[in-house]
Every structure is written in structure tokens, then in C-alpha cells.
Amino acid sequence: xxxxxxxxxxxxxxxxxxxxxLCYRFTGNPTDAxxxxxxxxxxxxxxxxxxxxxxxxxxxxxTTMTRNLLVDHFRRTKKQRVTSSLDDGWExxxxxKPIDRLTSRSVSPHESAASNELAKMVQEALARVPxxxxxxxxxxxxxxxxxxxxxxxxxxxxxxxxxRISRGRAELARLLERxxxxxx
Amino acid sequence: MTERNFNPxxxxxxxxxxxxxxxxxxxLKPEDExxxxxxxVACPACSALYEEARRGREWMEFLSPEPEVPAGLLDKIxxxxxPGHEAGYRLATxxxxxxxxxxxxxxxxxxxxxxxxxxRYAEPRLLMTAAMAFFSITMTLNITGVRLSSLRLxxxxxxxxxxxxxxxxxxASTPFIRYYDNSRLAYEVQTTxxxxxxxxxxxxxxxxxxxxxxxxNLAPGESKQIPVPGNRGQQTDPPxxxxxxxxxxxxxxxxxxxxxxxxxxxxxxxxxxxxxxxxESWERSTVWIA
Numbered sequence: 001x002x003x004x005x006x007x008x009x010x011x012x013x014x015x016x017x018x019x020x021x022l023c024y025r026f027t028g029n030p031t032d033a034x035x036x037x038x039x040x041x042x043x044x045x046x047x048x049x050x051x052x053x054x055x056x057x058x059x060x061x062x063t064t065m066t067r068n069l070l071v072d073h074f075r076r077t078k079k080q081r082v083t084s085s086l087d088d089g090w091e092x093x094x095x096x097k098p099i100d101r102l103t104s105r106s107v108s109p110h111e112s113a114a115s116n117e118l119a120k121m122v123q124e125a126l127a128r129v130p131x132x133x134x135x136x137x138x139x140x141x142x143x144x145x146x147x148x149x150x151x152x153x154x155x156x157x158x159x160x161x162x163x164r165i166s167r168g169r170a171e172l173a174r175l176l177e178r179x180x181x182x183x184x
Numbered sequence: 185m186t187e188r189n190f191n192p193x194x195x196x197x198x199x200x201x202x203x204x205x206x207x208x209x210x211x212l213k214p215e216d217e218x219x220x221x222x223x224x225v226a227c228p229a230c231s232a233l234y235e236e237a238r239r240g241r242e243w244m245e246f247l248s249p250e251p252e253v254p255a256g257l258l259d260k261i262x263x264x265x266x267p268g269h270e271a272g273y274r275l276a277t278x279x280x281x282x283x284x285x286x287x288x289x290x291x292x293x294x295x296x297x298x299x300x301x302x303x304r305y306a307e308p309r310l311l312m313t314a315a316m317a318f319f320s321i322t323m324t325l326n327i328t329g330v331r332l333s334s335l336r337l338x339x340x341x342x343x344x345x346x347x348x349x350x351x352x353x354x355x356a357s358t359p360f361i362r363y364y365d366n367s368r369l370a371y372e373v374q375t376t377x378x379x380x381x382x383x384x385x386x387x388x389x390x391x392x393x394x395x396x397x398x399x400x401n402l403a404p405g406e407s408k409q410i411p412v413p414g415n416r417g418q419q420t421d422p423p424x425x426x427x428x429x430x431x432x433x434x435x436x437x438x439x440x441x442x443x444x445x446x447x448x449x450x451x452x453x454x455x456x457x458x459x460x461x462x463x464e465s466w467e468r469s470t471v472w473i474a
Contacts, residue, residue, distance in 0.1 A: 012261050017253050024251045034254050038261055045265040119246045126247070140209075141244040147205075162205035163198075169208075169240030170233055176243060 012041060015059075018143070019066050025138050026070045028127035036073060040066045056152055063143065064153045067135060074131055125175040133168030140165050196223055200230050207234075208241050328352065 019040050024033035043065055051061055126134060139150045140161075150165075151158045200223045206212040207220055224231055325332065329352065338344060 008265070009262060012265070013258060016258055016261060017250055020253050020257065021250045025247060030251075030254065033251075034257055037257060038264060041261045041265050115246065119249075122243050122246045125243075137240075137244065140205075141241065142247055159202045162202045166201055166204040166208070166233070166237045169238075169244065170236035171240070172243055173236040173240035177239075 008045070011058075015062055016041070018059075019062065022063070022066050022138065022143060023070060025123070025126065025142055026135065027073070028123050032073070036066075036069060040069055043069065056149075060145075060149050060152055063139070063145065063149075067139075067153055070135070071131070121179075122172070122176065125172055125179070128175055129168055129171050133164050133171055136161055136164035137168035137172065141169075197227060197230055200224070200227070201233070204230075204234060204237055208238060 016037060020033055020037045023036040023040070024030060027033055027036065040062075044062060047065070051058065055061075056064075126137075129137070135154065136150060139145045139153060140147075145153070147158045147161050150161045154161065156164075200220060203212060203216055203220045206216070212220060224234055339348075
């Protein structure tokens with residue numbers, strides 16, 4: 001890719017949505033996600049020479065760099081971060097309780113809008129899941145990576161990856177259920 | 185739903201937890217299925233975890249659509265990176281030639297992320313540590329007499345530092361040595377006077393009460409006027425004694441000459457802090473001058 005402008009453009013075009021999605025799901029903030037995505041590609045571009053195909057796929061390499069930047073960002077902003085309450089989101093969805101909507105799977109005239117609201121609530125709840133569980137869940141459920149790839153990205157054993165995924169999912173459900181009870 | 189935190193309380197629960205992800209993702213092997221289901225039925229805690237994890241996985245499906253990428257993000261990335269980024273630094277001339285210009289290196293304080301990096305280390309805990317270290321170093325330098333403004337590279341040589349430290353130690357120890365020498369002189373004089381006293385035998389008689397009236401605060405130099413033994417009574421009449429000090433002569437005849445000499449020397453070593461009154465001092469001086 002040395003000096004090949006079209007190859008780099010193609011790479012950015014193919015990967016920037018996935019990188020942005022990962023950043024957005026991890027931070028829950030579109031502005032931070034946009035800045036972090038640019039930082040990720042800057043880092044990728046400056047470290048292209050260090051990419052080794054024998055050590056993993058390009059996707060795993062990019063995901064690893066993204067994850068490392070996200071963890072750095074998380075630690076940097078730990079004290080400044082203000083976790084917003086989930087109450088606002090729940091109060092805005094007045095027509096049908098989200099858990100009922102999820103279990104009933106009924107079709108409503110405002111399904112699309114309600115789905116967006118639910119996605120917002122889940123996103124806010126996901127931002128409150130502990131970071132080590134959150135990253136495992138995101139990589140598995142949103143990035144469709146297999147356990148081996150996740151283990152490579154996170155640098156932990158595969159069994160630990162599975163354990164964190166299960167705990168992260170359970171924690172997310174607990175957070176949403178707890179908030180639902182508070183609203184009701 | 186019960187509110188609890190899952191903590192594997194047995195190896196079976198820990199092993200089952202690993203299989204849980206496989207089960208929910210449809211990747212559970214047939215040979216593990218029986219073990220997984222058996223434990224799921226037998227362990228209430230793991231059964232509750234299974235339900236929560238299943239619901240959590242379903243919640244995550246709401247986030248499966250990729251978030252909308254902000255407009256212009258791709259252009260921003262390409263503008264900041266890639267070979268095209270360097271093309272921005274080329275200068276087109278009128279003749280159609282392109283003069284490449286080396287990218288301007290951005291100073292460290294202008295690079296992105298510097299402020300965040302500074303903020304990370306600008307915690308009060310670290311700042312206080314740095315401040316304490318600074319004050320400690322400053323105090324140490326002040327105490328040792330080191331001035332940074334007059335410090336030269338040659339001063340940092342080991343031999344120079346060693347000689348400097350030796351000089352400082354000598355200067356610090358000089359007062360102590362001087363004090364010790366003075367004390368030694370005082371003891372030597374005392375011992376000499378004691379020996380003189382014993383030799384002359386004067387101190388053997390009649391000095392029981394007189395010795396209690398030793399002068400405490402004699403002026404230096406009085407020891408030159410030592411009275412002749414046996415004639416001490418004649419020297420106790422001051423020619424002109426002030427009225428306020430009339431009681432002086434009554435005491436002085438009983439004072440031993442060797443006592444005067446001894447205390448006079450001691451008072452030289454303790455100039456103004458011996459505690460005696462000025463009046464007594466004056467009395468003794470008067471006696472000896474007469």
C-alpha cells in the first residue's frame with residue numbers, strides 16, 4: 001500500500017463505517033466517535049508498516065487498534081464522564097413499555113420510531129456496563145467477531161472471552177430491567 | 185426476576201458459564217449439551233444467569249443496525265491521512281511542474297491529544313508529589329549552600345563534589361571542635377588548681393563556710409593578682425567602697441585565694457551567662473584591684 005492512494009482510499013472507505021460503529025457503540029457519543037474514528041485511521045496510517053499478515057487478519061488488526069484507542073479514551077475521560085440517567089429515555093417512550101414491546105413483538109404504527117427509542121435506551125444502558133464486559137459484548141454481538149478473534153483483540157483466553165460475553169449480556173439485561181422497575 | 189450478582193461458586197458453575205455463550209450463540213457442541221442442560225436445571229443461580237444473558241442478547245439486537253456515519257467523515261479521514269495528504273503540500277508552478285514540499289512537522293504542543301495527555305498527568309495527587317519533590321530539592325540545595333545560578337559543569341565532577349562536601353563538613357564541625365577544646369582547657373585549669381590547692385595545704389583548714397561563698401561572676405584577668413598566702417586578711421580593705429556595697433568586706437576575708445583564681449578563669453570561658461549579679465562581680469573586682 002506504500003504510496004498507493006487508491007488502495008488507502010479503498011481501505012478507509014471499506015472500514016470507516018465499522019470503525020465508527022465500534023467507537024459509537026463503545027462511547028455512546030457521536031462527537032467522540034467521530035473524533036476517535038479519525039484518530040484510529042491516523043494511527044492505522046502511521047503504523048501500516050507494522051501490520052503483519054501472519055499475526056492476524058487486517059480486520060482484527062484494525063479492531064485491535066480501535067479497541068486500544070477506545071480504552072485509552074475511556075481511561076482519559078473517566079473523571080470527566082457523566083453518565084446520563086436512563087430515566088429520560090424511558091419517559092419518552094410512553095406508548096408501550098420497552099420490555100413489553102420486546103416480548104410481544106407486536107407491530108405498531110410507530111414501530112420505527114419506537115425502535116429508535118429502544119435502541120437509544122439500550123445504547124445508554126450499554127454505556128453503563130463495565131468496560132471489560134462491554135467491549136467483549138460489542139465485538140461479539142455487533143461486530144460479529146468469533147471468540148478466537150476477540151481473544152486476539154483483547155489479549156485474553158477464549159474461555160474468559162465467553163465468560164465476559166455472558167456476564168456483559170446479563171449485566172445489560174439487569175440494568176434495563178432495573179430501570180424499567182423504577183419507571184413503573 | 186431476582187436481583188443478584190453472579191459469582192461462580194463451584195467449578196461446575198464456572199465451566200457452565202463458559203458454555204453459556206456457546207449455547208446462546210448456537211455453537212454448543214453436542215457432547216457438551218447434556219452437561220450444560222443438566223447443570224442449568226440443577227443450579228438456580230446459573231438458571232437465572234441464563235435468562236438474563238438471553239434477554240441481554242436480545243436487547244443487543246436493537247443495536248445491530250450500524251449507526252449513521254456523520255457526513256463528511258470519510259473526506260475528513262482522507263484529508264488527514266494517506267498519500268493524498270502529502271499531495272496537499274505540493275506547489276504547482278506556472279510551467280506545469282510540481283514542486284514537492286516536505287510536510288511541515290507539527291510542534292509537539294500543537295499535535296492532537298497533547299492537552300488530553302497533559303490533563304491525564306495534571307491530577308492533584310501527581311502535582312502535589314511534584315511540588316513536594318521540588319521543595320525538598322530546593323531546601324536540600326539551600327541547606328548545602330548550592331546555588332544553581334553559579335553552578336558550572338566543572339562543579340559536577342566527582343572530585344570537585346567530594347572536596348566541596350569535605351569543606352562543608354569541616355565548616356560544620358569547627359564550632360563543635362572549638363567548644364570541646366574550650367571545655368578541655370577549663371577542666372585542665374580546674375585540675376591544676378586542685379593540685380595546687382592540695383600542694384599548698386591551704387585548703388585543708390577553715391574553708392568550710394568560705395567555700396560556699398565562691399564568686400560566681402568574676403571579670404577576666406583578675407587571676408593575676410593572687411594574694412600572698414597568710415596575708416589575705418590585709419587585702420580585704422578596699423580603699424573606697426561604696427555605701428551600697430558595704431557588706432562586701434565582711435565576706436571577702438574568708439575567701440581563699442585559690443578559689444578566686446579558679447572561678448576567675450572559669451568566668452572567662454562563660455562570659456555573660458553565669459547568672460551572677462553585677463553587683464557581686466563588682467565587689468570581687470574591687471577587692472582584687474585594691
